Amino acid sequence: MARFVLRRVLQSAVVLLGVTLVVFLLLQLVPGDPVRVALGTRFDPQTYEALRARAGLDQPLPVQYASYLGHALTGDLGVSFRTGQPVSRIVLERLPATLSLAVTAVVFALLVAFPLGIVAAVRSGSAVDHAARVFSQFGVSVPDFWMGIMGILLFAGVLGWLPPSGYVALTDDPGRWATHVALPAVTVGLVTASILTRFIRSSVLEVLSADYVRTAEAKGLRNRVVILRHVLRNALIPVVTVVAVQLASLLGGVIVIEVLFAWPGIGRLTFDAVQARDYPVLQGAVLLVAALFLLVNLLVDILYARLDPRITVR
Amino acid sequence: MSDRTERSEGRESVPSQRRTSDRPVLSVEDLTVTVGTRRGPAHAVAGVSWQVRAGETFALVGESGSGKSMTLLAATGLAPRAATVTGRVRLLDSELTALPDDRRRRLRGRHVGFVFQDPMTSLNPVLPVGRQVTEAAEEHLGLSRRAARDRAVELLDLVGIPSAARRVDAYPHQFSGGMRQRVVIAMALACEPDLLIADEPTTALDVTTQAQIVELVADLQQRLGTAVVWVTHDLGVVAGIADTVAVMYGGRIVEQGPVDAVFDTPTHPYTRALLAARPDPSRRGEDLVAIPGAPPSPLDLPPGCAFWPRCPVRADPRCAHELPPLTPVGDGHTVRTFYPGETP
Ligand SMILES: Nc1ncnc2c1ncn2[C@@H]1O[C@H](COP(=O)(O)OP(=O)(O)OP(=O)(O)O)[C@@H](O)[C@H]1O
Numbered sequence: 001m002a003r004f005v006l007r008r009v010l011q012s013a014v015v016l017l018g019v020t021l022v023v024f025l026l027l028q029l030v031p032g033d034p035v036r037v038a039l040g041t042r043f044d045p046q047t048y049e050a051l052r053a054r055a056g057l058d059q060p061l062p063v064q065y066a067s068y069l070g071h072a073l074t075g076d077l078g079v080s081f082r083t084g085q086p087v088s089r090i091v092l093e094r095l096p097a098t099l100s101l102a103v104t105a106v107v108f109a110l111l112v113a114f115p116l117g118i119v120a121a122v123r124s125g126s127a128v129d130h131a132a133r134v135f136s137q138f139g140v141s142v143p144d145f146w147m148g149i150m151g152i153l154l155f156a157g158v159l160g161w162l163p164p165s166g167y168v169a170l171t172d173d174p175g176r177w178a179t180h181v182a183l184p185a186v187t188v189g190l191v192t193a194s195i196l197t198r199f200i201r202s203s204v205l206e207v208l209s210a211d212y213v214r215t216a217e218a219k220g221l222r223n224r225v226v227i228l229r230h231v232l233r234n235a236l237i238p239v240v241t242v243v244a245v246q247l248a249s250l251l252g253g254v255i256v257i258e259v260l261f262a263w264p265g266i267g268r269l270t271f272d273a274v275q276a277r278d279y280p281v282l283q284g285a286v287l288l289v290a291a292l293f294l295l296v297n298l299l300v301d302i303l304y305a306r307l308d309p310r311i312t313v314r
Numbered sequence: 315m316s317d318r319t320e321r322s323e324g325r326e327s328v329p330s331q332r333r334t335s336d337r338p339v340l341s342v343e344d345l346t347v348t349v350g351t352r353r354g355p356a357h358a359v360a361g362v363s364w365q366v367r368a369g370e371t372f373a374l375v376g377e378s379g380s381g382k383s384m385t386l387l388a389a390t391g392l393a394p395r396a397a398t399v400t401g402r403v404r405l406l407d408s409e410l411t412a413l414p415d416d417r418r419r420r421l422r423g424r425h426v427g428f429v430f431q432d433p434m435t436s437l438n439p440v441l442p443v444g445r446q447v448t449e450a451a452e453e454h455l456g457l458s459r460r461a462a463r464d465r466a467v468e469l470l471d472l473v474g475i476p477s478a479a480r481r482v483d484a485y486p487h488q489f490s491g492g493m494r495q496r497v498v499i500a501m502a503l504a505c506e507p508d509l510l511i512a513d514e515p516t517t518a519l520d521v522t523t524q525a526q527i528v529e530l531v532a533d534l535q536q537r538l539g540t541a542v543v544w545v546t547h548d549l550g551v552v553a554g555i556a557d558t559v560a561v562m563y564g565g566r567i568v569e570q571g572p573v574d575a576v577f578d579t580p581t582h583p584y585t586r587a588l589l590a591a592r593p594d595p596s597r598r599g600e601d602l603v604a605i606p607g608a609p610p611s612p613l614d615l616p617p618g619c620a621f622w623p624r625c626p627v628r629a630d631p632r633c634a635h636e637l638p639p640l641t642p643v644g645d646g647h648t649v650r651t652f653y654p655g656e657t658p
C-alpha cells in the first residue's frame with residue numbers, strides 16, 4: 001500500500017508539472033498586456049519597463065518558465081499584479097470558503113441522493129421512484145443561478161430566515177457560518193444530488209438483477225440484509241468515483257454561485273483575476289485547483305482498493 | 315464449540331432417519347407461473363406436479379426455455395415480481411404457498427440449498443467466501459460469527475477445497491470456476507438442508523470439472539441423505555445419478571417416471587427424439603441435440619399438444635386442438651400424449 005501511494009504521489013507530481021506548463025503557455029496566448037492593465041491610466045514608459053523587468057516579463061519564455069517553476073518549488077508563486085501581495089497567500093486565504101461550501105454541498109447531496117436513489121431502485125416503478133425521476137430531471141435542467149436567485153428571493157426576501165449573501169468564516173462563528181452557507185450549499189448541492197440520485201438508482205438497479213443477489217435471496221436472508229450486505233456493498237463502489245468527481249469539480253470553485261452569493265472562494269478569485277488580467281493569481285488558482293483534484297483522485301484510488309477486493313495494489 | 319459437537323453428531327444420525335422416511339421433502343402440485351411481460355402474459359410454467367423424497371434425486375430435463383428454472387424458483391418463493399404463481403407447494407410439513415413471505419423465506423433458507431448455473435456470477439465478489447458460505451447458518455441457526463467461521467472451514471473442507479482454513483477469508487475471484495462451484499455447494503449445505511436444488515450446476519464448467527462436481531454432489535447426498543433436484547441438459551448425468559426424471563416441454567411435464575423406465579421405454583415422441591439424438595449414450599457432456607423446429611413461445615402456447623408442430627408422429631388433428639392428458643403407462647411412469655410409444 002505504501003508503495004502504491006508513493007507511486008501515485010509521484011505520478012500526481014508529474015501531472016502537476018504538466019499543468020504548470022500548460023497554464024503558462026496558455027497565458028502567453030491570451031491577448032492583452034497585464035502590466036499595461038495594472039498601470040491603467042497611470043501609464044508611463046519608464047514605470048512600464050521597470051515593472052516588466054521586475055516581473056521577469058522581458059526574459060525569453062523558457063527562462064520565464066524555469067524561474068517560475070524554481071520559485072514555485074519553494075512555495076513562491078509570485079506576486080499579484082494588482083495588489084502586490086504574494087499569490088500563495090491570496091490563494092490559500094480563499095481556500096476555506098470554497099472548501100467549506102463544497103463539502104457542505106456534497107454532504108447535503110449525499111444525504112438526499114443516497115436514500116432517494118436506493119429507495120427508487122429497490123421500489124422501482126413506485127411513487128418514490130417517480131418522485132426521484134422528477135427531482136433528478138429538475139436538478140439537472142434548471143440552471144443553478146436561477147435556483148440560487150429563487151432561493152434568495154424566498155428564504156432571504158419573503159421569509160427572511162437567511163441572509164441573502166455574504167460569508168462568515170467557520171472558525172470565526174460556526175452559527176453564522178451555517179446560516180450563510182445554507183443557501184449557496186443547497187443550491188449547488190441540489191444539482192449534485194440530482195446527478196447522484198440518478199447514478200445511485202441505476203447502479204443499485206443493475207446490482208439487484210445480479211446472480212449473487214438471487215443467491216442471497218435463496219439463502220433466505222432478510223430483505224434488509226440482502227440490500228445492505230449484498231446489493232449496496234457492490235452498487236456503491238462505482239458511486240465513489242462519481243461523488244469524487246463532483247467534489248473535485250466543486251473544489252475548483254463554483255464561479256456563478258460564488259459571485260451570486262458574494263462568497264469569497266476560489267471561483268470568485270478566478271473570476272476577478274481573469275477580469276483584471278492578474279496572471280500570477282490566475283496561475284496560482286489553477287495550480288491549487290489541479291492539486292486538489294489530484295489529491296481527491298488519489299484518495300479515491302485508495303478507497304477503491306479498500307472497497308473492492310478485486311483491485312490489487314502494488 | 316458445543317454447538318459444533320452437537321452439529322456433527324446430528325449429521326451422522328440424520329441420514330439413516332432421512333432415508334427411511336417415505337414422505338416427500340418437496341411436493342409440487344399443479345404449479346403454474348405466468349409472467350407479465352410487455353407483450354402480454356408469458357405462460358412459463360403451465361401446470362406441473364412432481365415430488366422428491368429424502369435421499370432421492372429428481373432430474374428435470376428439457377430444452378432451454380421449457381420452464382425448468384421457473385418451476386423451481388416459483389416453488390420456493392423466488393419467482394420474479396412480475397410473476398403470478400398458482401398451485402400448491404409443500405416443503406416437509408408446511409404448505410409453502412399458503413405462507414406469508416417472511417415464513418417462506420425462513421423455511422427456504424433453513425431447509426433448501428441452491429446451486430446455480432454459473433459459479434462465476436453467483437457469488438458476491440466483495441464478500442469473503444467463508445462469510446458467504448455460512449451467512450445462512452448465522453441467520454437460521456443462530457450461529458455466532460466465530461462459530462460460523464469454524465463451520466465455514468469445515469464445510470469448505472467437506473466439499474474438497476484444499477487448505478480450507480487458509481482460504482476461508484479469500485474472495486471469489488481468487489478461485490477457479492470449479493472451486494467456486496464447490497464453494498457454492500458448501501454454501502448450499504450450510505444449514506444441512508433437507509433439499510438441494512441444483513440448476514444446471516455444471517453447464518458453465520469444463521468437462522473434467524463437470525464430472526468432479528457431479529461426483530461430489532452424489533457423494534454428499536449419500537453421506538447426508540439429502541433430497542436432490544437436478545436440472546440438466548445432460549442425459550448422461552440423468553442416467554448416472556437420478557432416481558426419477560421429468561421431461562419438460564413448453565411449460566409442461568410431458569413424460570415422467572423412474573429413470574430406468576423412461577430410458578428403457580421412452581414413450582413420448584419428444585423423449586424418444588431426445589434419446590435418439592444422443593450419439594452415444596455412454597458419453598457424458600452432450601447437450602440435448604437439436605430436434606428440427608423450435609419450441610413454442612410461452613407468450614403463445616398452443617391449445618393442444620405443445621409438441622405438435624415438431625412431432626414426427628402427429629397422427630391426428632386433435633393433437634393440435636386438445637391437450638393430451640397425463641396417462642400412466644407403467645409403475646409411476648406417466649406420459650402426456652395421445653399416442654404413447656408410437657413411432658412415425
Ligand atoms: N423474468 C422473466 N420475465 C419474463 N419471462 C421470463 C422471465 N424469466 C423466465 N421467463 C420465461 O419463462 C420461460 C421459462 O424460463 P426458464 O428460465 O424456466 O427456462 P429453463 O427451462 O430453465 O431454460 P434454460 O435451460 O435456458 O435455463 C422462458 O420462456 C422465459 O422466456
Ligand code: SF4
Nearest residue numbers: 619622625633651652
Ligand atoms: S399428442 Fe400428438 S402431437 Fe403431441 S406428442 Fe403425442 S402424437 Fe405428437
Ligand SMILES: [Mg+2]
Nearest residue numbers: 382383384513
Ligand atoms: Mg434455467
